[in-house]
Amino acid sequence: FPIIRAQSSPDFVPDANFYKIEAILRPWRVQQVSSALLKMGIRGVTVSDVRGFGAQGGLTERQAGSEFSEDKFVAKVKMEIVVSKDQVEGVIAKIIEEARTGEIGDGKIFLIPISDVIRVRTGERGEKAERMVGGHADMSSALSTS
Numbered sequence: 001f002p003i004i005r006a007q008s009s010p011d012f013v014p015d016a017n018f019y020k021i022e023a024i025l026r027p028w029r030v031q032q033v034s035s036a037l038l039k040m041g042i043r044g045v046t047v048s049d050v051r052g053f054g055a056q057g058g059l060t061e062r063q064a065g066s067e068f069s070e071d072k073f074v075a076k077v078k079m080e081i082v083v084s085k086d087q088v089e090g091v092i093a094k095i096i097e098e099a100r101t102g103e104i105g106d107g108k109i110f111l112i113p114i115s116d117v118i119r120v121r122t123g124e125r126g127e128k129a130e131r132m133v134g135g136h137a138d139m140s141s142a143l144s145t146s
């Protein structure tokens with residue numbers, strides 16, 4: 001057997017204070033995902049309607065046995081959520097919990113290191129710009145001080 005190296009050994013994972021969680025999901029699960037995120041204090045979310053091609057699209061294509069054509073793309077929603085490093089795993093777990101059906105086409109999540117966050121209104125950068133009033137960090141600190 002050929003030796004297959006892990007794509008990302010810890011040495012090569014870029015470290016950052018903030019990460020973008022980019023989730024490509026079934027459109028009809030997005031409301032459920034976003035309300036669960038809001039409940040945990042994730043108040044900053046960007047969504048876009050996108051069309052994609054993955055295992056689900058490929059399956060359709062093979063069954064049809066026809067040439068690739070644009071209408072094989074499946075409608076999806078892309079959610080982009082920038083969070084602080086310590087919030088990454090909790091948010092990913094919540095997205096999976098709310099978006100998973102177990103069928104092909106549930107989607108994929110990409111994790112992207114973010115080098116900075118800038119709030120346009122104030123010019124704030126870094127943690128000051130990323131924190132949101134009443135957000136997850138505020139909720140957590142309210143719990144630990146009460």
Ligand code: ATP
Nearest residue numbers: 043044045046047080081082083119120121122130
């Ligand atoms: P303020 O200046 O008071 O922070 P604002 O209206 O200028 O308010 P927000 O409402 O916080 O800024 O954000 C504007 C848009 O940016 C949101 O509608 C959302 O699409 C996107 N956004 C904000 N924060 C995040 C985040 N953490 N992750 C993903 N998208 C975000």
Ligand code: GLN
Nearest residue numbers: 042043044132135136137
């Ligand atoms: N990290 C921010 C906070 O705790 C929330 C980020 C977000 O809502 N996407 O205030």
